[in-house]
Amino acid sequence: MGEAFTVKSSVDMRSVVKVIPCLDVNQGRVVKGVQFENLRDAGDPAELAALYDREGADEIALLDISATVEGRDTMLDVVRRTAERVRKPFIIGGGMKSIEDIERVLAAGANKVSLNTAAVRNPQLVTEAARRFGSPCVIVAIDAVTPAGQQHPKVVVSGGFEVTDWDVAAWAKRAEDLGAGAILLTSKDRDGTEDGYDNVLNRSVADAVKIPVIASGGAGKLEDFLDAVRFGGARAVLAASVFHFGMFRIRQVKAFLEANGVDTTGGNLHV
Numbered sequence: 553m554g555e556a557f558t559v560k561s562s563v564d565m566r567s568v569v570k571v572i573p574c575l576d577v578n579q580g581r582v583v584k585g586v587q588f589e590n591l592r593d594a595g596d597p598a599e600l601a602a603l604y605d606r607e608g609a610d611e612i613a614l615l616d617i618s619a620t621v622e623g624r625d626t627m628l629d630v631v632r633r634t635a636e637r638v639r640k641p642f643i644i645g646g647g648m649k650s651i652e653d654i655e656r657v658l659a660a661g662a663n664k665v666s667l668n669t670a671a672v673r674n675p676q677l678v679t680e681a682a683r684r685f686g687s688p689c690v691i692v693a694i695d696a697v698t699p700a701g702q703q704h705p706k707v708v709v710s711g712g713f714e715v716t717d718w719d720v721a722a723w724a725k726r727a728e729d730l731g732a733g734a735i736l737l738t739s740k741d742r743d744g745t746e747d748g749y750d751n752v753l754n755r756s757v758a759d760a761v762k763i764p765v766i767a768s769g770g771a772g773k774l775e776d777f778l779d780a781v782r783f784g785g786a787r788a789v790l791a792a793s794v795f796h797f798g799m800f801r802i803r804q805v806k807a808f809l810e811a812n813g814v815d816t817t818g819g820n821l822h823v
Contacts (some may be wrong), residue, residue: 569781569814570610570788571805572766573795575600576617577627577646582796583617595796598633604795605638607802610816612638613736613790615666615693616646617711626653628660635661645693645736649674654681658689666736668693669709672716672723675730682731691766692727693736696720696753705739705753712740720753721760728761735761736790739769744793746772751784758785766790774800774808781814 575582575597582595601612614634616626626647634642644657645666654665665685671678671692681690696705699715707718724735737757739750749770758765764787767780771791780786794800806816 568610569786569809569816570766571608571777571802571809571816572611572613572643572788572790573600573604573609573802574613574615574768574790574792575796576615576792577630578617580627580630597630598637600796601634601642602637604802605640608806609640609802610788611640611664612642613666614642614644616644626657628656631657631660631662643691643736645691650677651680651684654685658685664689664691664733666691666693668695669711671727671732672707672709672718675726678727678730678732682733687731687733690732691734691736692724692730692732693738694720694724694727694757695738695740696750697740705741708740721756724757724765725760728763732763734764734766734788736766736768742770743768745770746794748772748776749780749784749786749789751779754780754784754786764788772799774805777805777809778812778814781809 577597582597582600597614604612626644631644641663643664643666644662645668648654648657648665649670657665667678678690678692695708695712697708697715698705705720707716707720707723709716735757737754739753742750747770749767754765754767766788767784767786768790771777771794777789780789809816
């Protein structure tokens with residue numbers, strides 16, 4: 553099953569493992585592609601969020617994938633419509649560059665914010681947001697890519713178009729020190745491929761930080777979700793296309809994890 557890793561003692565986690573559907577939003581519609589390109593329409597964000605809420609999602613992530621590239625604010629209308637229809641906590645990412653931006657998104661109904669490019673450009677924003685709104689509200693999203701000819705992944709920003717020389721695990725640790733409450737870690741190399749999560753990447757970050765790591769990028773079969781927890785050290789698993797296009801239901805993923813010893817309802821992981 554999956555990649556051959558040695559299970560470490562840190563797999564005995566202290567909290568429930570979450571299942572999070574991710575809605576990448578572009579021009580008001582949910583889209584999904586492969587490695588951030590060749591986007592396909594997947595529906596209305598508020599409607600999909602409401603569906604996943606009913607199906608038992610622990611949280612829902614809505615990421616405005618074009619806001620930063622287009623230099624505009626995030627999608628407050630989508631935030632408001634989603635807040636009217638879901639009861640579970642939801643995360644908003646994209647287009648936030650200041651405390652005021654974050655405040656507007658939270659006031660519109662979001663429960664948490666995800667900072668990616670803005671955190672790299674201005675790391676102090678993470679600290680300011682954590683102090684103002686609380687660390688659990690502030691997620692630092694890290695997109696990672698391994699450049700051609702290199703062996704180690706680097707942080708990529710601006711919607712995946714700009715590769716930095718920042719080490720992924722080092723940036724995750726710094727983000728934790730700045731006050732982030734979780735790391736949303738996406739492998740651009742695996743995104744949309746359905747080849748499984750990059751658990752070498754996930755483990756490198758999980759070992760570097762004490763805050764939860766949300767694994768993202770590459771889920772294609774039920775075993776992939778389990779491997780991200782067992783081998784990648786993830787405390788949450790995030791996926792998009794496998795939910796949007798009907799490959800799996802959220803309850804199906806949870807049932808599979810529970811059947812393999814992963815607690816998705818409360819308590820401890822006991823694999």
